Amino acid sequence: MTSNGTIYDMRDKVALVTGASSGIGRATALAFAKAGARVMLADVQDEAGDAAAREIAACARLRGGDARFVHADVSSAADVRAMVAHTVETFGGLDYAFNNAGIEGALAPTADYPDETWQRVLAINLTGVFLCMKHEIPALRARGGGAIVNNASILGLVGFASAPAYTAAKHGVLGLTKVTAQELATEGIRVNAVCPGFIETPMVMERGVALAHDDAARREVAGLHPMNRLGTSEEIAAAVLWLCSGAASFVTGEPLVVDGGYVTR
Template sequence: MDRFFEDKVAIVTGGSFGIGRATAMLFAQRGAKVAVVDWVEDAETVNSITAAGGEAIFIKCDVSKDSDVQAMVEKTVSTFGRLDYAFNNAGIEGASAPTHEVTEENFDKVLGVNVKGVWLCMKYEIAEMLRHGKGAIVNCSSIAGLIGFPGIPAYTASKHAVIGLTKTAALEYAQSGLRVNAICPGAIQTAMIDRFIEKNKTTRDAMVAGEPMGRFGEPGEIAEAAIWLCSDASSFTTGHALVVDGGWVAR
């Protein structure tokens, strides 16, 4: 799949760190021009891509705001001329609390980014992709979109919703040249997992012990799966929630 995406254009939201950064960099390594999107301005992803000879721009965007998302897609197209792929990865975990203690503010914020944000991104990405009759979108869900996780009800609900949105869009555009899939990472070594376990060694050791493969995943492993779902190698795959979790939900 080397340089498979030559002359193609990809959007990666949540691209400043972790899984988003790894995916943006892999898109670029495979030849794509990349719009790195985040609400945190961080130049490292774009600088790494351009230093390696790739093409990338940074776009600051709050994916929960319609105007921001519309401008993000418009900026991508005005810069690179088209849009072929999107990895809608931006997401937040919110504050941990049992269901009866979750605040309305926290619940609204998590669903605003994780659910409304994915819908808004698809809304404008799909409209652009339909212009040239082909495209692939990958939405980032989680194993928390497949099973329950005590203490993070808003996050869990949001990631279940992402799979529902993905399946609906996949059916709506299956005969229009667009494929829409989701990816469900397990415990991946990112800043989010550090926040979730609060850098507690005992909690970390317990989570690693619960992984059938005996380790956390790496952002690059999720990037490879997301890239595959965008590529023509997965041309008959749509509406699928691909689990990349070291066997966690197989137990």
């Protein structure tokens, strides 16, 4: 969906969204559905993911689309392979992929960071993106082209003390995005990343910096953005759909920053 509320025409297109049970993933799956796409929602949260898919399917069908859910842990090569295969078998192909699944990990200085948490954050936030693209690319090639958007972060561009694993993973996502964009640039497959600022999602509000119950902390974090507020999931979804749409036909390898001005400071 564009900023002025108009809807892209993505009828007859197929979109795959990981981490789709809540937050940015859910909002983006809904935006694809409103544009008429058939959408596969993937997550490890089965109950929430299935409920989201049922609700989104109702919107999708109004535009000729559909929505389904598949369980997938993006850190598992077998799960990712099965997720993409299921999408193709269910909907007949793949046109767009939003590799969004991620976790925040612990907040701790590098010297004190737990080894097992480091491994888990990198496995989901970076290796997960690699595995998704590895298996999505053949499906996009079979379709004759398409678009991939990886969810990075402003922390793919700047540092954030006490978040070494998340910051390292998101920097890696941007590097992987640029490499893959170069590799596929002549094949009709565009690969970009979206870099959100602090967004009102469960990861930010309930976990991680946990702003939902700390008004002072929320004001402080909002103040890091020149717009003096947090972003919304719908604003990130709008950026993802633009990157997938024909309006971005000459855009590839781009880290699109959607952060209320955070990285300008």
